[in-house]
Structure formats: structure tokens, C-alpha cells
Amino acid sequence: LLSSQRKIMTLAPPEIRFEPQPLTQQERGRQKLQQPFCLWLTGLSGAGKSTIATLLEQHFFAEGRHSYVLDGDVLRRGLNRDLGFTQADRVENMRRTTEVARLLVDAGLIVIVALISPYRSERNLARARFQPGEFVEIYVDASLKECERRDPKGLYAKARRGELKNFTGIDSSYEPPEAPEIHLDSVGSSPQECVDFVMTYLQARGLI
Numbered sequence: 001l002l003s004s005q006r007k008i009m010t011l012a013p014p015e016i017r018f019e020p021q022p023l024t025q026q027e028r029g030r031q032k033l034q035q036p037f038c039l040w041l042t043g044l045s046g047a048g049k050s051t052i053a054t055l056l057e058q059h060f061f062a063e064g065r066h067s068y069v070l071d072g073d074v075l076r077r078g079l080n081r082d083l084g085f086t087q088a089d090r091v092e093n094m095r096r097t098t099e100v101a102r103l104l105v106d107a108g109l110i111v112i113v114a115l116i117s118p119y120r121s122e123r124n125l126a127r128a129r130f131q132p133g134e135f136v137e138i139y140v141d142a143s144l145k146e147c148e149r150r151d152p153k154g155l156y157a158k159a160r161r162g163e164l165k166n167f168t169g170i171d172s173s174y175e176p177p178e179a180p181e182i183h184l185d186s187v188g189s190s191p192q193e194c195v196d197f198v199m200t201y202l203q204a205r206g207l208i
């Protein structure tokens with residue numbers, strides 16, 4: 001409590017109660033000199049979500065902004081370790097990630113989600129948990145062929161050998177965004193160019 005509030009509490013007659021007001025998202029953001037929002041990166045495995053998310057966080061950090069990456073792989077090692085890759089589990093994976101992103105935005109942070117998030121309906125449910133303009137859907141676009149060529153974790157090879165079930169793009173569907181705020185071509189441009197593109201958008205929208 002502020003000391004002025006304490007004084008009111010001690011001086012006021014017992015029937016007058018001081019109701020503490022919860023801080024707002026705007027106030028928490030203002031303390032960090034930033035506007036909180038959520039960047040939601042969706043795309044195939046190997047498209048470049050984690051790579052771009054990490055670069056974005058470093059960029060924000062260098063500018064003195066407080067951002068945080070929610071990476072699908074990291075979440076699956078902890079919060080979501082009980083979930084697999086069935087449709088139902090992927091839906092739950094997205095729901096939990098959405099709620100954590102929502103809480104961190106409420107805490108005043110710039111949240112960067114890096115999650116395959118294959119289903120359009122679930123991405124729209126995520127969007128609906130935020131205020132208009134606060135949710136920026138970013139399609140990290142690379143063809144299946146290119147992702148399979150990159151195969152940074154060797155997962156496509158495993159899936160092709162039948163050692164991995166329900167792999168996105170192979171035997172599990174990916175529904176590309178129809179109207180993302182940002183469409184990144186991660187084949188024709190470098191990771192840094194993708195980051196610059198995002199920053200230009202955020203500046204134009206007055207988010208940074």
C-alpha cells in the first residue's frame with residue numbers, strides 16, 4: 001500500500017473501508033515504457049518460428065523493451081509435457097499457450113509465441129482472448145519441400161520413416177492463415193530481414 005493509503009485506512013472510521021484497486025495492463029506496461037501485445041508466429045516445423053522469435057526478443061532487449069518467447073518445444077518440456085500430437089492434444093496445447101500469453105501480456109510484456117499452431121479455428125480463439133490490435137498473427141511461410149530440406153531436427157526424416165506419427169505436413173494438417181497481420185517469406189528472405197519486416201509493421205501500427 002502507498003503510505004497515503006495506509007494513512008486513510010488508519011484515520012478513517014471503521015465503517016469506511018479502503019478498496020484496493022488492481023493495477024491495469026496499461027499501468028504495468030507504462031511502468032516498462034511499452035505497450036504490451038502478442039506476436040503469434042505460426043508455420044510448419046522448420047519454417048523458422050524459433051529462429052525469428054529469438055532474434056525478435058534480442059532486438060526488443062537491445063531497445064530496452066521487456067519481451068518473452070513462449071516456444072512450443074520449451075512448453076512441451078514443462079507445462080504441456082502431458083500432451084501429445086493428436087488433434088485434441090494440439091487444441092489443448094494451443095489453449096494453454098494462449099492463456100499463458102494472455103497472462104504475460106496482462107503483466108505488461110511483449111509476448112512472442114513460436115508454435116506450429118496448425119488450426120485456423122484455434123488461432124482465431126487465441127486472437128479472441130486479446131483486445132483488438134493486441135494480437136499480431138505472423139505467418140512464417142516456407143514450403144513443405146523447403147522445410148523438409150532444412151529438417152533442422154531430423155523430424156521430417158523420422159516422420160517419413162514412419163517413426164513419428166501425426167507430424168504436421170506429413171500425416172497431420174496445417175491450415176495456413178488466410179489474413180495474417182504479417183506474412184513472412186522465410187525462403188526468399190533472411191531471418192534478419194524477417195525481423196526488420198516485423199519491426200516496420202509494429203512501428204507503422206504504433207505498437208512500438
Ligand SMILES: Nc1ncnc2c1ncn2[C@@H]1O[C@H](COP(=O)(O)OP(=O)(O)OP(=O)(O)O)[C@@H](O)[C@H]1O
Pocket residue numbers: 043044045046047048049050051052072073114115116150152153185186187189190191192194
Ligand atoms: N528467413 C529465415 N527465417 C528463419 N529461419 C530460417 C530462415 N532462412 C533459413 N532459416 C533456417 O531454417 C531453420 C528454421 O528452424 P527453426 O527451429 O527456427 O524452425 P521452427 O519453425 O521453430 O520449427 P519447429 O516448429 O520444429 O520448432 C533454421 O535452421 C534457420 O537457420
Ligand SMILES: [Mg+2]
Pocket residue numbers: 049050051071072073114
Ligand atoms: Mg521451433
